[in-house]
Amino acid sequence: LNPTPMLDELENGPWPSFVGGFKELAERTKKPMLRGVMDQLEYSYNTKMGYWKGGLVTVDGYGAGVITRYSMIKDKIPEASEFHTMRIQPAPGLHYNTEMLRELCDIWEEYGSGIITLHGQTGDIMLQGIEQDKVQECFDRLNEKGWDLGGAGAGMRTAVSCAGPARCEQACYDNLELHLHALRHFVSQLHRPEWNYKIKFKFSACPNDCTNAIMRSDLAVIGTWKDAIQVEEPAVKEWIEKNGVDALVNQVINLCPTRAISLENGGMKIESRDCVRCMHCLNVMPKALSPGKERGISLLMGGKNTLKVGVNMGSLIIPFMKMETEEDREAFMELVEEIIDWWDDNGLDHERIGESIERVGLKQFLEGVGIDVDINQVARPRDNPYFKAKY
Amino acid sequence: LNPTPMLDELENGPWPSFVGGFKELAERTKKPMLRGVMDQLEYSYNTKMGYWKGGLVTVDGYGAGVITRYSMIKDKIPEASEFHTMRIQPAPGLHYNTEMLRELCDIWEEYGSGIITLHGQTGDIMLQGIEQDKVQECFDRLNEKGWDLGGAGAGMRTAVSCAGPARCEQACYDNLELHLHALRHFVSQLHRPEWNYKIKFKFSACPNDCTNAIMRSDLAVIGTWKDAIQVEEPAVKEWIEKNGVDALVNQVINLCPTRAISLENGGMKIESRDCVRCMHCLNVMPKALSPGKERGISLLMGGKNTLKVGVNMGSLIIPFMKMETEEDREAFMELVEEIIDWWDDNGLDHERIGESIERVGLKQFLEGVGIDVDINQVARPRDNPYFKAKY
Amino acid sequence: MSSPERTWKTIESGPHTYQEALHPVVRKNYGKWKYHEIPRPGVLKHVAESGDAIYTVRAGTPRQDTVDMVRRLCEIADRFSDGHLRFTVRNNVEFLTPNPDNVEPMIKELESMGFPVGGAGNCVSSVSHTQGWLHCDIPATDASGVVKSMMDTLYHEFKHMEMPNKVRLSTSCCSINCGGQADIAVVVKHTRPPRINHEHLSMVCELPKAVARCPVAAIRPTVVDGKRSLMVDEAKCICCGACFGACPAMEINHPEHSKFAIWVGGKNSNARSKPSTMSIVAHNLPNNPPRWPEVTDAVGRILTAYKAGGRPWERVGEWINRIGWKRFFEETGLTFDEDMIDSYRHARTTFNQSAHVRF
Amino acid sequence: MSSPERTWKTIESGPHTYQEALHPVVRKNYGKWKYHEIPRPGVLKHVAESGDAIYTVRAGTPRQDTVDMVRRLCEIADRFSDGHLRFTVRNNVEFLTPNPDNVEPMIKELESMGFPVGGAGNCVSSVSHTQGWLHCDIPATDASGVVKSMMDTLYHEFKHMEMPNKVRLSTSCCSINCGGQADIAVVVKHTRPPRINHEHLSMVCELPKAVARCPVAAIRPTVVDGKRSLMVDEAKCICCGACFGACPAMEINHPEHSKFAIWVGGKNSNARSKPSTMSIVAHNLPNNPPRWPEVTDAVGRILTAYKAGGRPWERVGEWINRIGWKRFFEETGLTFDEDMIDSYRHARTTFNQSAHVRF
Numbered sequence A, B: 001l002n003p004t005p006m007l008d009e010l011e012n013g014p015w016p017s018f019v020g021g022f023k024e025l026a027e028r029t030k031k032p033m034l035r036g037v038m039d040q041l042e043y044s045y046n047t048k049m050g051y052w053k054g055g056l057v058t059v060d061g062y063g064a065g066v067i068t069r070y071s072m073i074k075d076k077i078p079e080a081s082e083f084h085t086m087r088i089q090p091a092p093g094l095h096y097n098t099e100m101l102r103e104l105c106d107i108w109e110e111y112g113s114g115i116i117t118l119h120g121q122t123g124d125i126m127l128q129g130i131e132q133d134k135v136q137e138c139f140d141r142l143n144e145k146g147w148d149l150g151g152a153g154a155g156m157r158t159a160v161s162c163a164g165p166a167r168c169e170q171a172c173y174d175n176l177e178l179h180l181h182a183l184r185h186f187v188s189q190l191h192r193p194e195w196n197y198k199i200k201f202k203f204s205a206c207p208n209d210c211t212n213a214i215m216r217s218d219l220a221v222i223g224t225w226k227d228a229i230q231v232e233e234p235a236v237k238e239w240i241e242k243n244g245v246d247a248l249v250n251q252v253i254n255l256c257p258t259r260a261i262s263l264e265n266g267g268m269k270i271e272s273r274d275c276v277r278c279m280h281c282l283n284v285m286p287k288a289l290s291p292g293k294e295r296g297i298s299l300l301m302g303g304k305n306t307l308k309v310g311v312n313m314g315s316l317i318i319p320f321m322k323m324e325t326e327e328d329r330e331a332f333m334e335l336v337e338e339i340i341d342w343w344d345d346n347g348l349d350h351e352r353i354g355e356s357i358e359r360v361g362l363k364q365f366l367e368g369v370g371i372d373v374d375i376n377q378v379a380r381p382r383d384n385p386y387f388k389a390k391y
Numbered sequence C, D: 001m002s003s004p005e006r007t008w009k010t011i012e013s014g015p016h017t018y019q020e021a022l023h024p025v026v027r028k029n030y031g032k033w034k035y036h037e038i039p040r041p042g043v044l045k046h047v048a049e050s051g052d053a054i055y056t057v058r059a060g061t062p063r064q065d066t067v068d069m070v071r072r073l074c075e076i077a078d079r080f081s082d083g084h085l086r087f088t089v090r091n092n093v094e095f096l097t098p099n100p101d102n103v104e105p106m107i108k109e110l111e112s113m114g115f116p117v118g119g120a121g122n123c124v125s126s127v128s129h130t131q132g133w134l135h136c137d138i139p140a141t142d143a144s145g146v147v148k149s150m151m152d153t154l155y156h157e158f159k160h161m162e163m164p165n166k167v168r169l170s171t172s173c174c175s176i177n178c179g180g181q182a183d184i185a186v187v188v189k190h191t192r193p194p195r196i197n198h199e200h201l202s203m204v205c206e207l208p209k210a211v212a213r214c215p216v217a218a219i220r221p222t223v224v225d226g227k228r229s230l231m232v233d234e235a236k237c238i239c240c241g242a243c244f245g246a247c248p249a250m251e252i253n254h255p256e257h258s259k260f261a262i263w264v265g266g267k268n269s270n271a272r273s274k275p276s277t278m279s280i281v282a283h284n285l286p287n288n289p290p291r292w293p294e295v296t297d298a299v300g301r302i303l304t305a306y307k308a309g310g311r312p313w314e315r316v317g318e319w320i321n322r323i324g325w326k327r328f329f330e331e332t333g334l335t336f337d338e339d340m341i342d343s344y345r346h347a348r349t350t351f352n353q354s355a356h357v358r359f
């Protein structure tokens, strides 16, 4: 290994060091690419500029899934002249058994650098550092073991799910199953991007939204319920006895966003019709309160980060859909197909669906797709009279 | 009087009827103009259209203050072919003694129709129904008695003040005095409009804003205070004893917008630094709580109603200014002069100052006028990185 | 205008002075009030640090008053409030007396003259409203008539304090809304682009002014019958009526196509929640003189629901924020429709960007 | 790309299946969990309706892992959690075991391998971050390095639950912010319009694409040295960097002019307040490898103030909403400046349209 004094600084301190990891790997495997990538990174740390440029590498029949990187300074540092990333879709909820992971590692060590990112922000396993001529074979070996490429480019992207019903009492639908279903449904559009721009699903099984779906996905599928919160009175009592009325007032009642909870004779009373399913009181008292029994999903649309229009949080488009059976999932897929068709017809190049909805108009979008107008779609009716209705 | 069957319907019902009033007046005074205006109104009720058009009438040396109205159907109804309105500025706070009012009535009955609107939404006494050739003399007689015309057109407008220190325990500054001072300061620009568009003051002596200043005035001068709310503990206790802890929680603590109040051992504790001077707890407990001692004004700018840009609430521009002495009032006048200069230089025709600020940019406005940047001016810092700073 | 025989030289005095208009007890305790109570509907009692108290009796007026009416109010003031009276920003008249014994007789007298006593505390106060057919040059209706019709149905609510909090109403005769934002507002809504009166236009209109006035650039210069005129791109036009104010030939008003919209949740006070603009909850209501029953009915429904469901201190908009718009529409029987979804400049900020949902 | 000797036929399977990845106790109680507790930092106990319990031990990783590291995690899983493990959306690894006796030994083992146990409950969890110089084609910094530097200073906060509520951090290497909104985010901020590499441009750029990408129409076609090229109207340009993504010749990055901004108050959960976007609270911080002390310092100050002043359940943004931005700046020692006033599309909606004021 060449000296990397800048990077070496990042081996200090208690937090686990990626530099330490890379060095260990490089020393063990002696792969020149690893030395190259560290040298290039050191060079970036010194010059404060990046030196990768893009390109087009993919696998047989696919149009995306490999992020191609060629070095702009390969004359200086030839070992990492190619350093492509393979995006791999993990299981929904990022669950693994050690067998799966070990197979992955073994194949990756054989063909690539051995660097793995767990996980990319969009939810992929990122196998980082492979040369073009090894990509196909590496993919084939992975694919044999049940792994497939993730998304890139102007198409469907890889999705993320929270732990969901696998380990969470708040889960309101089976997000792992829907994730699998939806991503399989759109597998072709994920591998062969041909829309205006990217589109992302994220699946959070309750409004705590542990996948950040509202901000990071065009199609945020968030669990919710229709009926009243389930209350176990003795557990409520127990909580109050333990924490006191001041805490009940200051930490529960006073933090309910719609003032749905009142203090009544030292106890709490939830006016169910005022509740907006924010999760707060359930989070504070998980033993005492649970989501209602009539569960399903809300669909929020248009979440994305800052680029061009400023960050856009997803907007509630479908307040409720049941999501229990295969039929429910199919009905949902049909809806999403219609939505994407509308976007395909009405969107501009490099325009996320949320941007299209804002530009064309929410009303026009709903009409276009045939979604019922629902007051839940807006925070409030308009405050200006500037419209021309069809009377 | 001619038959007015439509209008007559408005004599029914318990609420005092303007039609009844007009008829009584017409019958007593026998003024033809009154019959004419009722006939025209009846005609409007039948045809569902209005029939007045504007014009230009004013008094010697002034450019505004009389709203000119010529009938478009004077061939049908000649008696009200002219029906101009004189806008008269009342005393700040709409305070009167009977002598003032009786003089006003007598002069008005002599020259005009005898119809008086108390008051127009901008705060004028509106003397409605006079012919052009009587306007000057009527004005001179009124002016002798201390009355002057109000605003109209693209200039300073008449202002409104709440009862203020005259009768309100919440008053944080002497709004009546500032109102008088300010409107005298701008009296020439009120009578001779020559700005881009209208500009309005409203003076509310506390944040309850009983003059609707925030929405209805370009320059909303709202009383506030800097130090802690004054608390009279025994009166708080008394309130709680009378109303109970549930009411304390549900009606006071739980309604404080910034959760500045906590329940502490059955009593209330105000964290003064979290208080935003919303007035709520003071309104609920006027005996127990009062504004702090360090009082003054906030200046909010840009309030206006719907036209063109949609309703725009005023924005906090000057968080605090003392407003006790003549010097304080003069300093305030200087500030407003600078603000209006900026608007004169930067505004477009028919653009209210709030629209100019929005179009040009709040930062640019503050820089232009030389007002310090203050975090109170915004609800939050920006959520996008889209600016180019001078570094 | 200048008349040669004029002898008076104008004194540009601006507002009338106020000192002499203040009741002596008010002058004495100016800025030194301690608290107030509302002993009964329409009556306020303000107590000063000095221990002095002043009683205010408040009564409704038609706003479009006459010298006769005003003189009657002066009589009352001379008899019961030492010759002092004031008006509120909502057209109510107030009589201030330090003498509690004057209160009941004064109320009797006012009521007997037809001035209802009330409008204070948690009630429906008088309606802030506008000129209409009586005087304005661009109105589509008569605000005074709508208001009289409405207040006849709300007489009880003016005289009793049975609402969760104050209720402010306003009524305006065109979309400009000189009546202002309110808890419940009744405002004309144009529903059709303006028809251009080309003949009239060439005479009355400064063309570039009308073009500049349009917020969506829907007006374009054109030539009609060889004369310079204007045309409206009807697909773009949002029926705002702004052009009509600039040019009377841009005829936006129409006996059938000028309708009413009902708005709720406007709030200007800073108490609790920040001031808020109002939201549209009904439109396409007919302009139906002399009694506008469809309008008074819609307002009545909203007030009934609010009265039944509001909690202490909740203004109309705050009540709705708690119970949710969904239930607001259910409980009032009004219907949310796609046109109520904002489509104007900041529309995105009104979308429900959360999973907060009501069923 | 297609290789002739290929024998395997692709199965377009999409995501990997998950059933076999679930621990048997998870499979048994799937969807039937009743509640959870956090018995100690980094450990969750979930109890099912059946009475079964599963313990989760959570540990931090560098995210930019290696096969060696992953194999080590597998060893732990085989020894203590029946061969099952998962990752969280914030790069933490989790081991699920029904056996409470495995918890302490597992923690010991993880810590001894250098994986800190923590990140659950009211703590600072791992940073969601991005590619940086390691892999991206448009980065101005190295997110992994910034994150490592930051987490070294926040090690204690990861391992202890001393915060008012969860704290989520993110770090991104350009303004696009692939790392997402967070309670506190560290994001590159371009401070200068792009310099155009005209030579490069003619080779790499689809001109109309770059023009279309600019949100403020600051890019115009031009001709340079006889070749079609582009120019930037620097007065209009808002330094967003969008053009650089479309065309690598629009050189927005610069060793000195690419700076950092700090953002706070992003919240994606619907708990209590609606989800909220984050606000800028510092900018023009230097891009200072390998340890970025100015950045870690600013983040540290914010966390110190929040830790001291936040009330139970208040997220960073909610804490600020209660105490006010004014005090936020006072307590963190950061400075509000005029550039933090919004000037973009919906700027008006961020003005303080109220008399609510803090002193």
Ligand code: SRM
Pocket: A054, A067, A085, A087, A119, A120, A121, A122, A123, A124, A125, A126, A150, A158, A198, A200, A215, A216, A217, A303, A304, A305, A306, A307, A308, A352, D129, D130, D131, D135, D136, D137, D138, D176, D177, D178, D179, D180, D245
């Ligand atoms: C790898 C990853 C960051 C990471 O280290 O985790 C990443 C890396 C890139 N992102 Fe991203 N984005 C990644 C998650 C995100 C996210 C977060 C998410 O998905 O949850 C966002 C914000 C959410 C969103 O979708 O808006 C995100 C918003 C963007 C954008 C702006 C999109 C917008 O409309 O605002 C771009 C620019 C573009 O697409 O033109 C972009 C573009 C890019 C590109 C392709 C840069 C480019 O245009 O050449 C980066 C490639 C880097 C590389 O060399 O691998 N990336 N990108 C993430 C994908 C890994 C994965 O597949 O799991």
Ligand code: SRM
Pocket: B054, B067, B085, B087, B119, B120, B121, B122, B123, B124, B125, B126, B150, B158, B198, B200, B215, B216, B217, B303, B304, B305, B306, B307, B308, B352, C129, C130, C131, C135, C136, C137, C138, C176, C177, C178, C179, C180, C245
């Ligand atoms: C008389 C009055 C209504 C009333 O019955 O009380 C009124 C009447 C008119 N208003 Fe108004 N406005 C009146 C208070 C208001 C208010 C309320 C206020 O001042 O508190 C507003 C909303 C607040 C605001 O300033 O935005 C108001 C917003 C407008 C607008 C829209 C301004 C805007 O930028 O949004 C116009 C249109 C214009 O100026 O071009 C307008 C224009 C008019 C015109 C001049 C119509 C026109 O353009 O020809 C009306 C003349 C009517 C007449 O025949 O007398 N009037 N106008 C009020 C003035 C009486 C007075 O002097 O006391």
Ligand code: SRM
Pocket: B093, B161, B162, B163, B164, B167, B168, B169, B170, B208, B209, B210, B211, B212, B283, B284, C035, C036, C044, C087, C088, C089, C090, C091, C092, C119, C120, C121, C122, C125, C126, C128, C165, C166, C168, C181, C182, C183, C266, C267, C268, C269, C270, C271, C313, C315
């Ligand atoms: C007389 C008047 C001021 C004036 O100089 O004309 C006035 C007088 C008082 N107002 Fe007001 N307000 C008056 C118009 C307003 C307005 C403006 C309006 O009505 O157009 C508002 C803002 C309305 C809005 O938000 O849109 C207003 C918002 C308040 C509030 C805040 C109410 C709230 O909770 O949002 C209070 C506090 C309270 O009710 O305790 C208040 C309180 C008061 C108090 C109790 C103040 C005091 O201690 O003396 C006065 C008696 C109130 C009552 O009627 O019960 N006053 N008050 C106005 C009477 C109007 C009327 O005849 O009905």
Ligand code: SRM
Pocket: A093, A161, A162, A163, A164, A167, A168, A169, A170, A208, A209, A210, A211, A212, A283, A284, D036, D044, D087, D088, D089, D090, D091, D092, D119, D120, D121, D122, D125, D126, D128, D165, D166, D168, D181, D182, D183, D266, D267, D268, D269, D270, D271, D313, D315
């Ligand atoms: C494991 C994980 C989901 C996953 O499948 O990966 C997860 C798991 C749980 N989350 Fe979460 N959340 C996870 C990421 C998130 C995220 C997204 C993120 O971190 O990027 C959010 C949204 C953050 C935001 O608003 O920006 C999130 C917002 C919540 C909330 C709402 C917090 C709030 O008050 O705003 C709760 C409720 C609570 O804390 O009681 C919650 C609660 C929980 C519970 C208690 C749910 C349960 O009963 O099992 C889980 C343990 C939480 C803990 O760590 O204390 N989880 N949680 C994620 C762990 C991330 C990590 O390693 O630190």
Ligand code: SF4
Pocket: A162, A163, A164, A165, A168, A169, A170, A171, A172, A204, A205, A206, A207, A208, A209, A210, A211
């Ligand atoms: S989003 Fe809800 S269901 Fe999913 S892990 Fe978080 S709290 Fe549990």
Ligand code: SF4
Pocket: A255, A256, A257, A258, A259, A260, A261, A270, A274, A275, A276, A277, A278, A279, A280, A281, A282, D272
């Ligand atoms: S879930 Fe949220 S909105 Fe519903 S009652 Fe609980 S705290 Fe209130």
Ligand code: SF4
Pocket: B162, B163, B164, B165, B168, B169, B170, B171, B172, B204, B205, B206, B207, B208, B209, B210, B211
């Ligand atoms: S604005 Fe304040 S000071 Fe003025 S009358 Fe209303 S409550 Fe009193």
Ligand code: SF4
Pocket: B255, B256, B257, B258, B259, B260, B261, B270, B274, B275, B276, B277, B278, B279, B280, B281, B282, C272
């Ligand atoms: S005045 Fe308003 S913000 Fe201040 S403590 Fe009272 S209720 Fe809270």
Ligand code: SF4
Pocket: C130, C131, C132, C136, C137, C138, C139, C140, C172, C173, C174, C175, C176, C177, C178, C179
């Ligand atoms: S609301 Fe319109 S029509 Fe009515 S007075 Fe005002 S400008 Fe005239």
Ligand code: SF4
Pocket: C193, C194, C213, C214, C215, C216, C217, C218, C219, C232, C236, C237, C238, C239, C240, C241, C242, C243, C244, C250, C252
């Ligand atoms: S009504 Fe409004 S939108 Fe239509 S043409 Fe006139 S100004 Fe333009």
Ligand code: SF4
Pocket: D130, D131, D132, D136, D137, D138, D139, D140, D172, D173, D174, D175, D176, D177, D178, D179
């Ligand atoms: S934040 Fe920017 S530089 Fe960093 S990975 Fe994403 S696109 Fe690349």
Ligand code: SF4
Pocket: D193, D194, D213, D214, D215, D216, D217, D218, D219, D232, D236, D237, D238, D239, D240, D241, D242, D243, D244, D250, D252
């Ligand atoms: S940096 Fe942004 S604003 Fe500037 S030219 Fe490029 S795309 Fe346009």
